Amino acid sequence: MTNPQRVMITAGASGIGWAIAKAFVGQNANVHVCDIDQDALEKINTTNISTTCLDVGDPDGVDDWFIHSLNQLGGLDVLVNNAGIAGPTAPVEDMDYDGWRQCVTVCLDSQFLTARRAVPTMKAQRSGAIINISSGAGLAGYPFRTPYASAKWAVIGFTKSLAAEVGPWNIRVNAICPGSVAGERMDCVIAEEARTSGRSVDAVRDDYVKMVSMRRFVEPQEIADAALFLASPAAKMISGEALSVDGHAEIYHSE
Numbered sequence: 437m438t439n440p441q442r443v444m445i446t447a448g449a450s451g452i453g454w455a456i457a458k459a460f461v462g463q464n465a466n467v468h469v470c471d472i473d474q475d476a477l478e479k480i481n482t483t484n485i486s487t488t489c490l491d492v493g494d495p496d497g498v499d500d501w502f503i504h505s506l507n508q509l510g511g512l513d514v515l516v517n518n519a520g521i522a523g524p525t526a527p528v529e530d531m532d533y534d535g536w537r538q539c540v541t542v543c544l545d546s547q548f549l550t551a552r553r554a555v556p557t558m559k560a561q562r563s564g565a566i567i568n569i570s571s572g573a574g575l576a577g578y579p580f581r582t583p584y585a586s587a588k589w590a591v592i593g594f595t596k597s598l599a600a601e602v603g604p605w606n607i608r609v610n611a612i613c614p615g616s617v618a619g620e621r622m623d624c625v626i627a628e629e630a631r632t633s634g635r636s637v638d639a640v641r642d643d644y645v646k647m648v649s650m651r652r653f654v655e656p657q658e659i660a661d662a663a664l665f666l667a668s669p670a671a672k673m674i675s676g677e678a679l680s681v682d683g684h685a686e687i688y689h690s691e
Contacts, residue, residue, distance in 0.1 A: 440484075441465040441667065442509040444502075444554070446492050446546060447519035449476035451619050452569065455656035456516055456663045457485055463664065465514075468505040492519045492546035493538075502553040511561060514667045515554045517547040517568045517591075522621065523583040525628045536583045543587035547594060555598075559605045565667045568595045569659075570611040572682050580632065588613075592678045599676035608675040610666045615682025616644050618653040650683035 443460045447453045448469025454476075457467050461484045470490035471477050477487045486508060490497050506512060523539030524531055547568050558564030573581065574588030592611050599609035616622055626644065630637045645651055662681050665671055 441513040442511050443467045443514040443516065443667075444505055444509070444512060444550075445469045445516040445518055446490075446550060447471050448516075449473055449480060449487070451621055452614065452617060452656045452659050453516070453518040455660040456518065458482070459657070459660035459664050460514070460667075461485060466509055468509060470501055492549065493541040495549055498546070498549040499553060502550075506557060512554055512557045513564055515550060515564070515566045516663060517550055517566070519543075519546050520569060520571075520587075521584075522625050522628070523581065523587075525580050525625075525632050527580060528582050531582070539583035540587045540590075543584065544590050544594070547591060551594075551598060555602055555607070558607045559602070562606050564605075564607040565671075566598070566607065566609040567663050567666050568609070568611045570595070570613045570678060572613050572615045572680065572685055574611075574613055575678065575680065580629075595678065596676045603675060608666070608671070610671075610675060611678045612659060612662050612666070613678050613680045613682065614654055614659050615648060615680070615685040616653045617659065618655055622653065648683040648685045652683065654681060654683060 443465045445453050445457050445467065448457045449471035450473065453469065457469050460467050461482060466484050468486045470488045472491050474489045477489055480487055488501050490501050492498060520543045521539055524535035551566060554566060568591050570591040571588040573585040574592050578585035595609050595611040602609065626640045627637055630640045659681055662679060666674065
């Protein structure tokens with residue numbers, strides 16, 4: 437009988453992160469999630485999930501989270517870097533630097549901050565899986581969402597570079613690139629795009645659906661299924677990949 441996996445997930449109290457956390461618990465893993473949303477964390481009462489309130493853009497906070505979590509879990513088998521924000525929607529000339537910087541900090545810098553703490557533990561045990569959540573926007577241009585797209589492109593570069601770096605220690609690093617995922621966050625993205633473009637929410641949503649060959653949004657559980665696979669022995673020779681889970685979305689933005 438194999439030992440339960442020890443899993444850490446950023447932004448794990450809702451949305452995709454929560455779906456991933458529940459999926460790992462369903463495989464008898466011991467999971468520790470962090471999230472900036474204290475109210476969402478307080479609603480978690482699932483066995484095998486412990487929590488920490490954390491801003492993943494805070495280097496000292498991330499360091500403290502790892503000290504606490506590694507002590508609690510007794511090691512680390514899987515790190516899921518899920519934290520991200522939509523960032524501003526605007527032409528680049530109208531975008532302020534603070535909005536750009538915040539988006540890049542949460543979507544990209546946080547993955548560096550967690551990886552640099554996870555890698556020494558994984559090297560010591562000569563095993564581990566790091567799963568970075570990128571986006572379909574990390575594979576194509578995304579006008580008026582340049583901070584988000586830029587950060588998600590960088591996540592893939594970080595993933596491939598780190599995979600090459602830590603592969604000799606039997607550590608695998610992969611990225612998942614979700615398409616449009618059903619839920620509150622996508623609703624907010626659509627509402628903001630409708631506001632800035634002067635179009636209706638329904639028209640914007642319809643365009644997003646039409647971009648997908650399978651004509652529907654991705655469910656959070658379908659991202660969780662991909663994470664389970666990449667963390668499993670079935671993916672033991674998969675590393676440095678950017679796995680699209682998007683229903684075949686060839687375009688990520690409409691005019």
